[in-house]
Amino acid sequence: MKRFSITLFALATMLFTSCNDDYLENDNPNLSEQTKTIDKLNLSQTEKLRLDFGRAFALAIKENPELRKFIKEEAQKKFNKDYDVMYHLVKNKPLSGQYYRSSNNSTLSYSTLRGLLLNYFENDSDLIQIENELPLLTVFVPELPESSFSAETWDVNDPEQIPVVAIRLDNSNEVPMIDMVNNHEYVLEMDLIPGYPVVVIKNNERLVVNNENHNFIKSSTVLNSGDGLSYRFIDDNFNSNITSLSPAIIDNDGGIYGGNFGGNNTPCSVPFAHIPGRQNTVSPFLQNAYNIFDGVVTSAWQRDNIYYQLTPSVTTNTYVGGKFVEAISYFRLQGNPADVFNFMSNQFNGSNPDPQLINQDWESNKRVPWTDGRFEIGISVTDNAKNRPNVNATLAFDAKASDLFTYTHTSITRWRGVWPVRWRRTYYKPVINGFKGMDFTSIALDATKLHIHSWDLTEYSNIWNFEIKELDFTTEFTTQTSNVKKYNTNVNIDTSIPLGEKVKVGLKFGASTEETNSSTRTLKWVEGSDFLGMFDVPFGDRIVIKNPCNNQLYPRLYTSSRCAIEIRPIQVEF
Template sequence: MKKKLFKPFAWLTCITILTSSCSGEEPTTPQTQNLINTEIPFSSMNMDENGQLKMKFAESLANALVANQDLRRLVKEEALKKFDKDYDVMYQLVKNKSITPIDYNGKSNGKIDKSILIKSSQATTFRNAILPFFKNEAELIEIEQKLPLLTIFVPELPLGYFSAETWDVNDENQVPEVAFRLNTSNDIPVIGKDGNKYVIEAELTPGFPIIVIKENERLRVKQNKNRTNKNTKLANVDFENFEFIDENFDPNASNPNPPIVNNSSIDERLIDAYNFWNNNDGWQRDYIYHGLTTTNTTGPLTRNYAEHITSFRLAGDPKVAFNYISINSSPGDPDPQQVSDYRINRSSGWTDGDFEFNVYCYFGSKSNDTGEAKIKTFGLKPDDLFSMSYSSYTTGTWFWRKTFIRTEIVATKQIDFLDPKYNLKLQLEVWDLSKYGADWQFKFEEYDTTVKQNIGESQSTKITANVNGELSGTLFEILKVGLKWGVTKEVTKTNTYNMEFTTTSNPLGSSIVSFYDNAINKNPTTGVFISRTYSTGRVEFSIMPTRVQW
């Protein structure tokens, strides 16, 4: 009897020890216990219609990736193309691409009948590979019509855990889980390859193969195109139905007038302007744009130079800055720094890929009440913006183990946009005072969707009276007569703007740049010339005239 009783007890003891030792969970304090070890029930996730549609797509794609090896190959290859300079695969552009049928010899996970998996494995297009997992084709058509920018993103996870570059599509152990982004939460719901559903807390990064369903933030539907063809059964669209929101996301965009810089990134004309006006009371841009000096007080506008955003850095505490731009926010949301719930004010940002930023540039107008404006957009990788360190840990039971990564934000980095490695063009305008105001406002935001709304606003700027167009012989020239404001005082004018702002964004503040500000300064310690830096409170940036032609 003792022998019979010992076996069950021994097995129970062994299982308990193995389960405990295999969990791999690190010791936690009450604070970290609340942050990383509290499982969020999938059923508790609040999803709007957008989230529900993404979930249906994610479920179907997760199953199709298990069943269809060549579908995995297609997703990897399309991600590596970086058609929008990120590892994005836009569904509408690849859904009809061909794949090779390969017999599925695996097992059912108990949630999907094996016959459906086999049917998917015999598909010849992306769309036909995911179609068997929908209740009917109408479900997929609804997604195609309501989410035209639906995108599959292959993240580049820290510590080399997974990326499009390293993904071995032939390895069954690298069949990825499928996460999807929500507008209603920063926590990330996931459809496992085994059919199980779970949630990754916002501040954690997965350390296993995973892809993300989101909406593309770098393209938009052309306004003169219908989102869908209402007269056909399928939403037949191609690249002609979309456009990049900025040339900085188009790898094939031409740059006819790239900035021309020397090794120090400071043009000699700017250095001459500093040296001349350093001990004189004048404006550097008077010399840069019109060649004005104390002895030459009238000069035509040169178009050899144009203003550029030349540097960018997130300001303040680096952890606060990272958390702030990593969350999804909407108009009226509280400031994340004032919210105590970690699931609102913290996010690892791994589902974003590159961060996208908008710069709203208000130039004013001398002759019209409606001001001239431009929006410049650019993307930067997290490790472009921050110095980061990582640590990983494994959690779960013997039967369900996952590795997650904690990200530690160490410092912010300054981006030099004149460095060709970034391949970004942030050229603005020639500062023509006969057309624009003397004060330009710059408003920054990190944005998460391309959905926009029109907002009217007003901005004031100073207007010069001594810059006008004149006929000089047979040439029409823009002449500036007199240094600074000339013999007359400046006039303050209010311009109105009707700007399109993204509805889900993180505002990063604004700052004024004036024609009469120094373009460059000289470090008194090192003697090195540097561009002037401005601050919005959340962003530090530089604006500088840069040569665009000879």
């Protein structure tokens, strides 16, 4: 028997007051202050479908403890290293019970998530439309501040922990909230984080609908939904079946600086950007690549020694193959911490923008990313590979806010509801005060690794470009670009050597020059709104630089206004 109870609630003027540190500035619930209602939001078609699903889901999760248990257990599996439950991957899974009771006391006998939810839609076609148009539909269980709620602490049998359902929008950080327990809907302001049970309906940002023409170089697993849909992680760093995220956070010094290493009596200013402590991550082979040319060859190419075993006296040698690969070994945000946090937390769909919001990107500095969980950082590497039609390859990693920022919380209490039925809700505002850096040099099996590939000059150009974004959407786009490529002409295949070894003749460019040509090639990238930095890295750049203040070698740091990264070879064969 179909239910016809999913309708818009009557919405009236909502009253609230607020304060810091859980103290109401004015504890009079009769004070009237207008807040935005869901019907005033300019929602896209997909956002309306997400809202429809959220309303049905909110009633279902209110009435069915077994559904709450199912969502909790699936979220705790962290299949993509966050507390995400991807609807299409679990909709046909059996729930732990078989019988469920609806609000009209009719007994239902559906044993899957989808079978249960069908009873909360007026027509089967309503859910089918949602399934067809929202292939990345996801239920997310957030970790909320001060241990107020999480998938780990959720008591699914406690009626006080029946969650409000939030809807993550594509073009706004305002959050529609559906509170079925109190028969109440409202729009949560973009600067507040709830301090009570909430689950979020959103699109998954760590997977894409699978197609054969993808450009994710570190994506090996395809997930099948069982009904024709399949998905691919945008990077294996998000696949919990391959590795679990454990980035080492090695510094919290608050910035990227030169330093005084000579003592108070002998001041010394480091003449290049560096991270204190990173000298301890320089491998012996990098030290050797510096020392072997130091004082002998001016502006030597350290990668000549690493990839071709060249020295001042051995200027023709073979390519070492896959013993070393280029990698992102360190990532850190920089700039004004609060501004960067707000910039990355902004929810803006570059592929399908809301025209009313296009020119309002900096309208407010009040943004918090609690509906999304961890940040997803995407890296596009334009290496101009000869053996593929695309000029670039992509990889990605995730990071909690606490991996990238230092912060505290202030608490806020707001009234919700309509007089005379009013109740208080506690919220939190983050106070961002600094940055943390993430190290990716660990060789541990479960460590996040941002390995690209070896820098083979017969296959890749002399200069690579790196573009870094915080990803808001995993919509892949393809475009054509006129691209200038430079390749070394003093690297070739020596057919006199068994298997045709690749040989480099001469240090740097040797007696030859670069070969430069241009053509139209394909650029594939993942749509994302938050641009963090772009870096050009030539093969000949120094990998490590000696600090004259302490004679220690530091990895070269590439910096932009919003982030800094290390790019260097990592040894993967020993």
